Amino acid sequence: MSSIAILALLGTVASAAKVCTNVTVPVYINARQAVFNVPTLESNLDATTFALNFTNIGMNFTDVVTTGFQTVTGHYNISAKYCKPQGDNKANPVVQVLTHGIGFDKSYWDLSYDNYAYSYVDVAVAAGYHTVSIDRFGIGNSSHADPLNIVQAPAEVSALHEITTMLRNGTFPSVSHKFGKVVHGKSPHLKL
Numbered sequence: 012m013s014s015i016a017i018l019a020l021l022g023t024v025a026s027a028a029k030v031c032t033n034v035t036v037p038v039y040i041n042a043r044q045a046v047f048n049v050p051t052l053e054s055n056l057d058a059t060t061f062a063l064n065f066t067n068i069g070m071n072f073t074d075v076v077t078t079g080f081q082t083v084t085g086h087y088n089i090s091a092k093y094c095k096p097q098g099d100n101k102a103n104p105v106v107q108v109l110t111h112g113i114g115f116d117k118s119y120w121d122l123s124y125d126n127y128a129y130s131y132v133d134v135a136v137a138a139g140y141h142t143v144s145i146d147r148f149g150i151g152n153s154s155h156a157d158p159l160n161i162v163q164a165p166a167e168v169s170a171l172h173e174i175t176t177m178l179r180n181g182t183f184p185s186v187s188h189k190f191g192k193v194v195h196g197k198s199p200h201l202k203l
Contacts, residue, residue: 029136031094031121034184038173040148041084042165048078049159083161089170090152092117093186094132095141103191106178107135108171109144110197116151117144141190143183145174171195 052058064072095104109131111119121132121144132142146153148170149162156162174183181189 028097029094029133030097031092031132032185034091034093035152036089036091036145036174036177036184037086038089038170039084039086040166040169040173041082042163042169043080044083044160044163044165045073045077046079046081047076047159049076081160083163083166085156085161087148087154087156087170089148089154089174090117090146091174092121092132092144093141093183094121094136094144096136096139099139099141103189104139104141105192105194106141106143106190107194107196108174108178109142110147110171110195111144111150112197116146120144143174143178145171 049061050057052061064070064075109117109120111117120130120142121127122129127133132144135142148167149155149158175193175195177183178186178190178193181187
């Protein structure tokens with residue numbers, strides 16, 4: 012049997028061996044964030060000027076436009092996809108929380124292209140891990156809010172902290188147990 016046929020067979024077995032559930036995870040965000048004084052971008056020229064200022068080497072544009080700090084609080088929803096190995100009944104399994112990069116959503120980790128041939132979730136689940144891939148705050152099916160003043164990195168970290176706590180405490184929606192170990196990943200090159 013050729014190595015291509017074996018890889019195709021393994022890909023089919025890996026994708027058939029997972030059980031996934033789409034979940035809406037309610038989180039309470041509490042984050043200290045910057046307040047920016049940035050004018051509304053009205054035209055392409057405004058957007059270009061902003062991008063040039065923001066990426067100007069030797070200039071801290073964030074420092075220039077930051078006018079102070081505020082604490083952002085509120086209840087929001089994070090869209091997640093929980094996957095586990097079929098028939099897995101471990102008492103304290105390991106779960107990987109998978110966060111996508113800019114320009115993507117949670118499908119980045121379980122890409123359906125070419126019959127899931129590029130699915131990280133399939134590989135992780137086949138290795139015995141549980142996974143939770145999320146749409147980051149403000150992206151995809153997660154809650155959306157003011158992208159300048161609310162959806163900032165500290166708010167995203169607060170949401171991830173809430174999700175991690177739920178996984179450790181056994182309060183994550185649609186999952187009836189605690190996880191012994193929670194691992195965070197933001198790269199397709201996690202070692203299994």
